[in-house]
Amino acid sequence: MTEHARNTVAEGHDPGAPLVLGQASRTGLAAVPPAWQEALPEMRGTVQEPFRMDGVLIFRAEGGDERDLEAVAKLRREAGEKQPLIAVTSADASLSDVRRLTRAGASEVVPDTVTSEEFHEICQKWRPETPAAAPEADRMGSVIVVGKSRGGVGSTTVAVNLADELLGRSGTFRKSAQKRVALVDLDIQLGDIGSFLDLDPNEALYELAVNGKEPDATFVAQAMTRLPSGLSVLTAPAHFAPLDALKPAQIAGLIDALRKTHDYVVVDLPGGLVDWIDAVLERADRFLMVTDCAVPSIRQARRLIDFFSDSHLGLKIEIVVNHEAKPMLLRRHHAAAEKVLEREFRHWLPDDPSAARAALDRGVPLSGIAARSRLSKTIARMARGLADALASREAAARTAAH
Ligand SMILES: Nc1ncnc2c1ncn2[C@@H]1O[C@H](COP(=O)(O)OP(=O)(O)OP(=O)(O)O)[C@@H](O)[C@H]1O
Ligand SMILES: [Mg+2]
Incomplete structure (x- = not known):
């Protein structure tokens, strides 16, 4: 001014x-x-x-x-x-x-x-x-939760780039976001969405853990950092707080406030199990389980899927195989892994160390530095597919309601 x-x-x-x-x-x-x-x-x-x-x-x-x-x-x-x-x-x-x-x-x-x-x-x-x-007053945005079968398999990469692609940017240099997207790092101890997007840690979740209050719309709005792309991000705190310091009602309040003001809320989950995860899963329209095809990862994915779906019967879980492009024909170990998980491998993300590294080094999503890479294009396709599926589900629910 x-x-x-x-x-x-x-x-x-x-x-x-x-x-x-x-x-x-x-x-x-x-x-x-x-x-x-x-x-x-x-x-x-x-x-x-x-x-x-x-x-x-x-x-x-x-x-x-x-x-x-x-x-x-x-x-x-x-x-x-x-x-x-x-x-x-x-x-x-x-x-x-x-x-x-x-x-x-x-x-x-x-x-x-x-x-x-x-x-x-x-x-x-x-x-x-x-x-x-903005979503209509009575409409809540979709919640997409990203979990992982083992540490380091790529869930933050998926969460960050999926959220970025869900913005559906158009116009010159794809600068205008068509959708409002919030990205939340609930890996409160080890979360690194901040490093992925070159953002500082945010103490909002630590504050909640300390004061025990349920967040209201103003608290949530102020906690979000808005990137020039239009993406709203809540990074993990720098202060260390035990995972269970947060209460389910606090996480529920956070996600509900974000659903009211965003078309999509993408959540990066921590590796451990903690009781507030139920509050996240109750609100999840999709749960993306990121894994690789190694036997221990598949076994762990199965245990987690059983655990989550036992308490959330309608939870829609999709498997994301990371570090592997979709093969023309499934190999034997893929088929065996699908059998163990009792579901098809829905998404496949190619291994692309140079694109992944370039994005990390620059602190930007893949679309900002390696938009033409196979990894970036595959995640963009996955985002479009998810957005379409969620939209048709919502349309079907509306028709059923009338
Ligand atoms: N498809 C891929 N190709 C190449 N490298 C990848 C791919 N996906 C992720 N990576 C790289 O793997 C590393 C771990 O990824 P990421 O941090 O997303 O995993 P995570 O599951 O969130 O790990 P953590 O358990 O630490 O939270 C990062 O360096 C990331 O750039
Ligand atoms: Mg992570």
């Missing part, structure tokens, strides 16, 4: 206003899309006051500037939790700058190099009354 804008906010005036809004109101509502497009060049300049358009508040701010951060926080306090705030920032802002702005209260941070078309799409997405922007 500029000095002028800071004053506007600091004095508590309605920040809705000047330049661009002036143009929009002169031309009337029908001219909103062009007005959005005119807004962008304004936001690229250094002088810009916050302005309100179609229920969205837009302003320029830099994450490296403490005064800007204070102004954003003040704007958030004054405008209330529900007010969409879009910060336009320099294209060379670091991820930490983006994070600081998000933490201060920005709903979305947009680089000032976006095209008018993308900017328009982003603003449309945040319009409070846009039906595609």
Whole structure:
């Protein structure tokens, strides 16, 4: 924000206003899309006051500037939790700058190099009354839980990249997310989604473990870090807490709050068994069991599947074979493993160490560094298949309800 804008906010005036809004109101509502497009060049300049358009508040701010951060926080306090705030920032802002702005209260941070078309799409997405922007009030997003048969087999890789692909990004450079996706690291002790996405640990789950309170919608919304891709992420805490320090009702509250505001909630489970896992599985629309085909992994997968499905009869479990591309014909040990698990191997993810390594080194999903790799393409296909299956299931449930 500029000095002028800071004053506007600091004095508590309605920040809705000047330049661009002036143009929009002169031309009337029908001219909103062009007005959005005119807004962008304004936001690229250094002088810009916050302005309100179609229920969205837009302003320029830099994450490296403490005064800007204070102004954003003040704007958030004054405008209330529900007010969409879009910060336009320099294209060379670091991820930490983006994070600081998000933490201060920005709903979305947009680089000032976006095209008018993308900017328009982003603003449309945040319009409070846009039906595609948020699940309908009575609709809960789908919960996809990712578990593993052994440590290191690839469940975090699946969770992170599946969540990223479920955004269904379109437009130039695939920047506009069509869906709202939350990614939650419930591996509270050893979770490393933070490293996968170059994000800091988040103490929200530790706080819950310590204070024993059930999280409300505001707590959950504030705990989430929103990436420029649109993905909302809750990383694991840096502080060590015993796995069972969290209560089932707390985890239930967390997931329910996220389901109300997202189309998909992707959960990365810890390896151990703990009683709050029931609260996750009760809400799971899909459980993806990531495994490899080694005999100990298959045996362990079977034990876990039996344990989970005993207490959750309708749980839809799908097997994800990692480190192996789908063979033309199943080999004998594959068939034997399917028999042990009493279910087909639904998804196969090829071994692709260079793509996996490149993504880890850069702290970005595969789509950001190795989008053409077989691994990335296979996960993208898997995400589309899952999204379609969940949508038809929901459509069938609706028809049955009528
Ligand atoms: N298909 C793959 N091809 C190549 N490398 C992979 C593949 N899937 C995962 N990896 C790599 O394997 C390592 C472990 O993966 P990941 O952290 O996703 O496993 P995990 O099951 O979540 O492990 P943990 O038990 O530590 O939580 C990572 O270095 C990851 O990049
Ligand atoms: Mg993991």
